Amino acid sequence: MTAYLLRRLLYSAPILLGVNLITFSLFFIVNSPDDMAHKHLGDKRVTTEMVEKWKQDHGYDRPLIYADDRRGIARFSDTLFARHSLRLFLLDFGRADDGRDIGADIRQRMGPSLAIAIPHLLIGLLIYITVSLILTFFRATYIDFIGVFTAVALMSISAMFYIIAGQFLLGKLLHLTPISGYLGGLDGFRFLVTPVLVGLIAGLGSSVRWYRTLFLEEIEKDYIRSARARGLGESGVLFRHLLRNALIPILTGVVVIIPTLFMGSLITESFFSIPGLGSYTIDAIQAQDFAIVRAMVFLGALLYIGGLILTDLSYVLVDPRVRLE
């Protein structure tokens, strides 16, 4: 088990390096630091000295990958790649264009993202599983047919529609909740209601359809038939046998996204002006602050790989048949 974990961790190193190479080539080779300098300084009346000065101030005045004029290890360490991409491995995110510390920003903005994402995940699991179990109970009837059709229709609606409609209905028409905003602590509860509710409804269609497929795949298996043969009622079959076994794929599907919950949701946070990591990213994209985008890409990849490893571990926990060698 430990050996397996170690191997997985080692295997993730080349993947993270690959991620870094991709972002590096996107941000430094497609756009040379000169292009960046021009963009920030504006197009008119920019002298070469100004560009050089900007590059020096922001630490971009170095060769890309290989420094010819340095000696020894500095040939590789005193380059843009080492200074801007590799140090992400040490979770040193550097500074944004406006000089703020990205690492501190990320730590501070994680909370609001989680305040939306965790209730969404937990309540969502409960609702989605219940609804899809009900549909499974009524399988091959009109209730199931209508349910599946509704699910397909719900998942065909743009996520932005749910957000706009939710804000309008709850916030403007019924005056139940604030339209947008965020407040820490218990007082902030009312700010979370609409985003979480909207997220739940937006995810309903695809999740219910997915869970229903899982349940239907499980219901064809032999142990279900033998449970019925022993005279077990339909609800007993569904809850005691089907649900428990279907929880294995459901749980592992959930575990993989748990780490990425930190990243928040881009459009939800932006529409509801929640100061989380999602809106942080979107602001950075719109302001073309590449340092932040680079940091968020790396963080996202790191969390995703963490999620994959957690998934493997959770298999061992919930399914006694699986052993990690």
Next chain:
Amino acid sequence: MISGQLALLISDYLIWSLTLIGGATLILGLRNRLQRERWRMILSRPPAMTAFILLLVYLLIALLDSTHFRPLEITQTADPATSPKQFGTTEISLLDLLLNRIRLTDERSYSAPLALHGYSKEQLVTATGNRRDYPRLKYGGAHITDPANRNRDLLTRGSRGFGIALLILLPVFLLYRLIVRASRLSENNPRIAWTAAFATLAGLVIIGAVGDQLAGPYHLLGTDKVGQDVLYLGLKSIRTGMLIGVLTLLVMLPFALILGTAAGYFGGRIDDAVQYLYTTLSSIPGVLLIAAAVLSVNLYLDQNLTEVASLQQRADLRLLLLTAILGLTGWIGLCRLLRAESLKLRELDYVTAARAFGVADVRILIRHLLPNLGHLVLITVVIDFSGLVLAEAVLSYVGVGVDPSMISWGNMINSARLELAREPLVWWSLATAFALMFTLVLCANLFADAVRDALDPRLRGRQ
């Protein structure tokens, strides 16, 4: 007769050739009995039939809008015989030409659907002096002298449209009865859902005819902030949405097919390399990767590409790059599926037999593996298509979508989403964009469901 000079954009060529190739493959495929049976199974479900027809209509509109030309502009000189034939500098499409009645009727600003007056009060100069009131629209309902007559006019025009629709539908209905009777006689099973087809067609014709009567003299769906007709914007957006869906698939298919089957069939080093590639790519959050790529490409374009001819060509180039990026980041899901399926297929007896006979690997891949992967590809492609149409709106909101000058649902939503805060409510642009997008995505999803049920052998006989 309006003449002009054909001026196709790059994306026009791509979507036309794709449609022609796709259509030809489909028709040639129908000569195969098995293929015919499969299509019959798909089209025997009423929802799938309706979805199929609506998808065809969307495709038709997109194709009409993808036939750009420069209209002939006659410059008046003293002698008509020597007046030079001049082609306009901006390209318009066949759809633009058809929609001239609502394309060239810009108002000053917002107006509600079917309204006679503008949305906000203005200072009006009249014979009796200045007053603040809602101004009459320049085009919307301009033929009506007394505003009180509007509803009666709407009713007359509406019922005239309905009557025209009925006239069109009468022969269609007779044809439908004939087809149904013929299909009862034949032994083909299951029967194609002709009733659903006729109902969909009838609905489309009625909406089309009534809309045609009302859309010219009025702004059927209102106007937006700068006074453009919302119906026109919504219809123009169809091309953008379809292009993003279709062209992205064109980019991602070769990657997914080649890498997926090679990884599954050959295994070993190739498999390791492909797996490394897609794990790396998929570990980057999707929107972020797209955003990063689009930002870089746009910055590059801004710095290095200043001499591109027209605004439209520039927007077209950005659209193509966007689809390339979406395709390069979107092939992973299908690739995984194809790899897993090829792993299974290569162990099967007929593949082993082919190998024992000394058939070359490439030939085995093409002749024995690919035909058995067709259903996976088709199902994934239709599902991905609907995801891409939805993604366009989100990407445009984030600021990394299509060119802001391009008409798209994403840009419509983006510019209209703050209008809900106005009093009275401006809902029509949002509603139009969402409704058209919803219809397209729902149709794709329903069609994908039917394709899956008909083609996935594992699901046979389950329902």
